Amino acid sequence: MSIIELEGIYTAYEGDDKPIIRDLTLNIGRGEYVVIGGPNSAGKTTLLESINGLVKITHGRANVCGFDVRRSGHDVRKKVGYVVQNFYFDPFTPFTTQQVVMMGRYGRLGLLKRPLEEDYKAAERAIRLVGIEDLAQKTIGTLSGGQQQKVMIAHNLAKEPEVMLLDEPFSNLDFSAREYLQAILLDLVKGGTPIVIVSHAFDGLPDIRIHLVVMNEGRITKDICCPAQAVEDIVRKSSLKQ
Amino acid sequence: MLEPLIQNNVVCHAVEAMAFASIACSILGVVISRMNLASIGFTMSHAAFAGASIGMFLETNAQMAAIAFSVGVAALIGPISDKAKMAADATLGVLFALCMALAIFLISYMQYLGKGLSASSLLFGDVISLYREEIYALAAVSLLTIIFVLLFYKEICAIMFNMKIAQASGMRVQVVYYILLFIIALSVALCLNIVGGLLIFVWLVTPASIASQFCFDVRSMFIVAPLVALLVSAFGVWAGFEYTLPIAPLVALLLTGTFGLAVMLSTKRKVTTRTH
Numbered sequence: 178m179s180i181i182e183l184e185g186i187y188t189a190y191e192g193d194d195k196p197i198i199r200d201l202t203l204n205i206g207r208g209e210y211v212v213i214g215g216p217n218s219a220g221k222t223t224l225l226e227s228i229n230g231l232v233k234i235t236h237g238r239a240n241v242c243g244f245d246v247r248r249s250g251h252d253v254r255k256k257v258g259y260v261v262q263n264f265y266f267d268p269f270t271p272f273t274t275q276q277v278v279m280m281g282r283y284g285r286l287g288l289l290k291r292p293l294e295e296d297y298k299a300a301e302r303a304i305r306l307v308g309i310e311d312l313a314q315k316t317i318g319t320l321s322g323g324q325q326q327k328v329m330i331a332h333n334l335a336k337e338p339e340v341m342l343l344d345e346p347f348s349n350l351d352f353s354a355r356e357y358l359q360a361i362l363l364d365l366v367k368g369g370t371p372i373v374i375v376s377h378a379f380d381g382l383p384d385i386r387i388h389l390v391v392m393n394e395g396r397i398t399k400d401i402c403c404p405a406q407a408v409e410d411i412v413r414k415s416s417l418k419q
Numbered sequence: 420m421l422e423p424l425i426q427n428n429v430v431c432h433a434v435e436a437m438a439f440a441s442i443a444c445s446i447l448g449v450v451i452s453r454m455n456l457a458s459i460g461f462t463m464s465h466a467a468f469a470g471a472s473i474g475m476f477l478e479t480n481a482q483m484a485a486i487a488f489s490v491g492v493a494a495l496i497g498p499i500s501d502k503a504k505m506a507a508d509a510t511l512g513v514l515f516a517l518c519m520a521l522a523i524f525l526i527s528y529m530q531y532l533g534k535g536l537s538a539s540s541l542l543f544g545d546v547i548s549l550y551r552e553e554i555y556a557l558a559a560v561s562l563l564t565i566i567f568v569l570l571f572y573k574e575i576c577a578i579m580f581n582m583k584i585a586q587a588s589g590m591r592v593q594v595v596y597y598i599l600l601f602i603i604a605l606s607v608a609l610c611l612n613i614v615g616g617l618l619i620f621v622w623l624v625t626p627a628s629i630a631s632q633f634c635f636d637v638r639s640m641f642i643v644a645p646l647v648a649l650l651v652s653a654f655g656v657w658a659g660f661e662y663t664l665p666i667a668p669l670v671a672l673l674l675t676g677t678f679g680l681a682v683m684l685s686t687k688r689k690v691t692t693r694t695h
Contacts, residue, residue, distance in 0.1 A: 231587060255589030264581065269687070271453070271637045272580050280577045284589025289570060316635060329584075336588065 181205035186237030214412035215392035258338030270318035281335035303335035439557035441648035445626035460623035466492035468616025469518035489604035544615035632685035
């Protein structure tokens with residue numbers, strides 16, 4: 178059974194008449210490793226933000242984690258982790274790594290509720306899992322881009338998400354950090370949590386069957402399962418054809 | 420409230436008013452400056468100014484009109500940005516210009532009609548001619564601000580960190596954001612009589628900027644900013660009465676001077692520069 182079901186969806190940014198995503202249908206099941214590829218402006222990030230309801234779906238049916246995204250986007254976001262692309266935290270940002278990771282739990286907690294012992298434990302687990310214990314008490318703005326990326330991944334892992342969306346998660350990471358993150362993601366997949374990654378870099382994908390989605394101009398042009406080694410080639414050929 | 424400590428009623432009212440305005444504005448200022456919403460504070464202060472002018476023109480309660488107009492402008496910011504497909508900053512610029520033009524137009528027109536309105540109290544404030552009820556209202560809004568921060572502390576921290584990330588983590592950020600806008604509108608409108616529409620921006624931004632030079636975490640910023648505003652304002656009121664100087668502009672200058680000093684002495688700036 179699919180945990181993400183999108184059927185003929187159209188999405189548009191607030192105040193925009195022209196849809197970014199058009200007539201898109203996609204099903205993602207538990208434990209799938211999904212890679213979304215395609216040229217710039219294909220609608221890849223918009224697709225991620227349609228799945229968690231950050232971008233308005235104007236037409237079609239979207240069901241994620243058992244919730245209708247169009248009606249209960251807020252409930253969907255409580256269960257879906259989303260590592261955003263292009264964040265910048267200035268050196269004066271007054272929050273430590275530990276506090277930022279803890280914020281990942283706030284959505285689950287709800288308004289006016291204080292974090293409990295289990296929330297602190299989940300945040301600590303996420304920090305340990307990503308291997309950033311030494312950064313826990315440092316303010317996030319003083320960290321390097323790669324370290325900030327790791328903190329944002331821990332922020333989302335602390336949420337204990339049912340689905341994990343990642344937008345260019347490897348962009349700031351060195352080779353060893355990439356491998357380390359891939360191992361964490363693979364563990365999540367083995368545990369049944371589907372991973373949906375938007376990326377331009379396909380080297381180092383885990384050696385498992387990949388659900389590959391290629392997009393162009395807001396539409397899916399290829400939706401197949403393939404070995405990890407074939408991903409780059411398929412994406413390149415699909416992009417060249419268009 | 421401070422009568423046992425300060426015998427002179429006028430001075431006592433001025434100190435109380437400045438103290439409550441300092442607490443409300445500087446606490447809100449910590450959120451505003453961290454969220455890069457300084458232009459919201461700027462627009463709201465001028466919306467209150469325009470609202471008060473409308474109230475005077477219609478011969479109704481100027482303060483209520485200021486509150487209503489500021490809240491209205493706060494409610495318009497989001498929808499106008501969305502409909503016009505403009506950045507919030509550009510929307511705020513348009514609304515600021517509208518508020519300023521409206522206020523100046525009405526004040527000039529009232530003078531032309533011979534209504535004899537002096538705009539200086541709206542522009543620069545008049546801390547020595549306040550009613551007791553106005554001070555009670557300021558005390559209430561200061562308390563409301565403190566309660567808001569205590570109740571929604573985790574949500575406020577998350578939106579101060581990053582609004583989009585907070586939203587993506589499933590928090591109801593819009594609820595907190597709209598309450599924040601409402602309290603800013605209320606505080607700004609009530610402070611209009613004390614520091615004026617042109618100077619209130621200093622109370623909203625400068626104490627938080629001073630605190631940010633020394634504080635490494637948000638909790639201490641929420642304590643240091645109102646403390647600095649309180650001390651500088653109390654000193655300004657004393658100096659204003661002692662040397663017969665205009666109080667609100669004097670306090671604004673003192674706060675700005677303190678900010679300059681803070682930048683020079685900032686330990687945090689040195690630490691963050693070293694680590695980068």
